[in-house]
Amino acid sequence: MPPWQHSKKDDKAAMTFNHRPGRLQKAPEFFLTREAMTLSRDDRRSFLRKAFLAAGGAAGTLALSKGAVAADGDPAILNLPAHTKGLGQPVAARPYGLPSKHEENLQRRESPGLTRVGAASVSFAPLQGFFGIITPSGLHFERHHQGWWDIDPAQHRFMINGLVKNPKVYTMDDLMRMPSISRMHFIECGANTGMEWGNVAVPTVQYTHGMLSCCEFTGVPLKWLLDDCGADFKKGKFVLAEGADGSSMTRTINMANVLDDVMVAYAMNGEMLRPENGYPLRLVVPGVQGVSWVKYLRRIEVGDMPYAAKDETIHYVDLMPDGQHRQYTSIQEVKSVITSPSGGQVLIDKGFFNITGIAWSGRGKIQKVDVSVDGGKNWKSARLETPILDKCLTRFNIDWTWNGGDAILMSRATDSTGHVQPTMTALRKVRGTKSIYHNNSIQSWLVSANGEVSNVQIG
Amino acid sequence: MYKSVNTRVQRRGATLWTIATLLAIGLTSPVSAQTTAWGKLGRTATPAEIKAWDIDVRPDFAGLPAGSGAVSKGQDVWESRCESCHGTFGESNEVFTPIIGGTTAEDIKTGHVAALRNDSQPQRSTMMKVSQLSVLWDYINRAMPWNQPKSLSTDEVYAVVAYILNMAGVVPNDFVLSDKNIAATQGRLPNRNGTTLAHGMWDVAAKPDVQGSNCMTNCATSVTISSRLPDYARNAHGDIATQNRLIGSVRGADTLRPAAKTFVSPAERKPATAGPAAAAGAKPDPVKLANQHACMACHGVANKVVGPALQDVHKKYSGQPAADVARQLAARIKAGGTGTWGNIPMPPQGHVPDADIQAIAEWIANGKF
Secondary structure: OOOOOOOHHHHHHHHHOOOOOOOOOOOHHHHOOHHHHHOOHHHHHHHHHHHHHHHOHHHHHHHHHOOOOEOOEOHHHHOOOHHHHOOOOOOOOOOOOOOOHHHOOOOOEOOOOOOOOOOOEEEEOOHHHOOOOOOOHHHOOEEEOOOOOOOOHHHOEEEEEEOEOOOEEEEHHHHHHOOOEEEEEEEEOOOOOHHHOOOOOOOOHHHHHOOEEEEEEEEEEHHHHHHHOOEOOOOOOEEEEEEOOOOOOEEEEEHHHHHHOOEEEEEEOOEEOOHHHOOOOEEEOOOEOHHHOOOOEEEEEEEOOOOOOHHHOOOOOEEOOOOOEEOOOOEOOOEEEEEEOOOOEEEOOOEEEEEEEEEEOOOOOEEEEEEEOEOOOOOEEOEEOOOOOOOOOEEEEEEEEEOOOOEEEEEEEEEOOOOEOOOHHHHHHHHOOOOOOOOOOOOEEEEOOOOEEEEEEEO | OOOOHHHHHHHHHHHHHHHHHHHHHOOOOOOOHHHOHHHHOOEEOOHHHHHHHOOOOOOOOOOOOOOEEEHHHHHHHHHHHHHHHHOOOOOOOOOOOOOOOOOOHHHHHHOOOHHHOOOOOOOOOHHHHOOOHHHHHHHHHHHOOOOOOOOOOHHHHHHHHHHHHHHOOOOOOOOEEEOOOHHHHHOOOOOOOOEEOOOOOOOOOOOOOOOOOOOOOOOOOOOOEEEEOOHHHOOOOOOHHHHOOOOOOEEEOOOOOOOOOOOOOHHHOOOOOOOHHHHHHOOOOHHHHHHHOOHHHOEOOOOEOOOOOHHHHHHHOOOOOHHHHHHHHHHHHHHOEOOOOOOOOEOOOOOOOHHHHHHHHHHHHHOOO
16 A cells, blocks of 8 residues: 555544554545534534635635545535636647746745846756756756847857867857757756855755756767867867857866767757757756856867866865865765755645655766655665666655654765765865855755744754 | 967868868778768868957966056056946955955965965955966956956956956056066966865866765764754745745745744645735835845844944944934945944945835844844
């Protein structure tokens, strides 16, 4: 019997919430307060009606749809709604589809006070509401240094020069005529979770981990294009990627990454890239921090030394306790987070919960995710959902029963190289609290007796 | 830019390559791209095209165009093109992170900025961090002024870099920066020795520096919560109820109100979202306003950032009636100023609506953070 299913034996226990772990009751009473349950049938009906009216709107219907129904049944079933009795919208009423209006709470958002101008800022993806591993294109996180553009693809050019025999220029037509590959990869900003190095700073997983997205990208391996230009792979140990926007963002990429899996991508999730994500061309550097995935990509230069660009000299350098900056920190190390229940959420009831989250590593595949509900004293391995891909998000799930007490939920990932996600304490011991970047520590969510989940740090 | 001497080599290389390609096409076995059907896509870049785009300057200054600029000319450029955003002295306290500040004459000797090792500076300025002079030239040339990038002439870039170095005490007032002396000037950068490659996050084969534990049972005897979000920050990110789905196993917490004392069952729960009517009637929330107007970029409630901790402001004036204090603070917030808490000026906040300033001022005056 699946853990959420009703078992006769549990009926009594359900009333006091002391039922066997993992069992949830289907009896409507289960969802009522004790007060409501002691009311007579008629009183109860009017109580419910009042509660429904008081609640009103979406939230009100929720309470009822959970099964708190009058004796004759749920009005949502008994009173056929307009959509059952009327004519719906025609095809192509919205030629480019949109999410349901009931989903509008899930949006990219800025963290107030984090940055001072919108064109050099970041918007965070609402991880708390995502399923599976693919980020919807419209909710992909944004990071712009000098604003975003919607560039005319017919005028966009891509150049390769430097240590190559034949420096070349490609149009979008050229690139899109070539053989293509499609790959799913996560992209994470190096500063993701950066606000949390010293202490808890933000309330929800959107702000702690939302500079993270995962999409299917389509394009051409950079290696093929470098071959096409006759790159000198002996001397050329690095490439510089450069954008076409005002910031002309530059980043150095290791040739080892290029030979492995770097690609020049024009498509994301089955359509062309969104303008906010670099339309019509961006670099995809699997496993490496987002700033290297240069958007509006206009040029690749092959060289024999790293370029010390602004975002590898003044920013995206990790300050260590001894006052030295780690330069060219690029790989996003093994990390995971529980996305629900997570900070700022309230559990709607006691009983069964599916703890769900995501895990990823810039060094390979996710091998294992362990979950603790007691603040790290004990751990259990979660179920990993397929596909489990290289440098890609992996979804994990594990059953849990909330019995109404305090609980601290944590997840800990291990990748295919055997690297285990460290605690905040372990990370601080080596890197201090001022490095801003590359915080891959274990996230803790405190579930309090009032049902509210909050962001906490342990130790 | 790859070393300029290579341009010639490259161009010659291109010719050789074309010949090699022509030869290769006749062969069947090589798995080189040139022999694939699509190898003919794209075309050779012209020297003028490469020149137009290949503007990067490397740490060894390859790619740096010839030119020069004096500190005095740089001051003109700074005042007309940069100061509005970065401040008169590069302190940038109006909007952005500071460019100048936090470096000493001693740092210029050691090449290590001492302030990076202690907490003596509220923010890390560009000058404290920058280890390669090439990047100041490269970045200003490619991206500044922020709203008009690539509008400076080569000599203007030299001049304004010279002026920035002068403001940081790296070069004297009569200094002229040029392609001839820039490498020597690199030797005076305060944080030139401030970077390390001794870490595992660059080379794909390198080892990580912090390994987690594999322990599965009885891994800790006690669990202590060392940090949590303070109550005053409960709604600093808005109403979390409106940032979560309205169905499923969880809802967003209503952060416009204090947390519930006990668990509230679903049937008794108030609607997750406060209606627009309720929101319209509600008093403006000063915490939200202070965040929205970026006050909190410079002020902490309990800690000094660029400006004083708001708790300290409250304490300083707590002997006077709160209403008077609020009125005076509102006027000071609007006008900005310097000297009360040190010599860093607070920029005028005239762009913030009066009602919002008043609400924030009352909040500080009342001290109920």
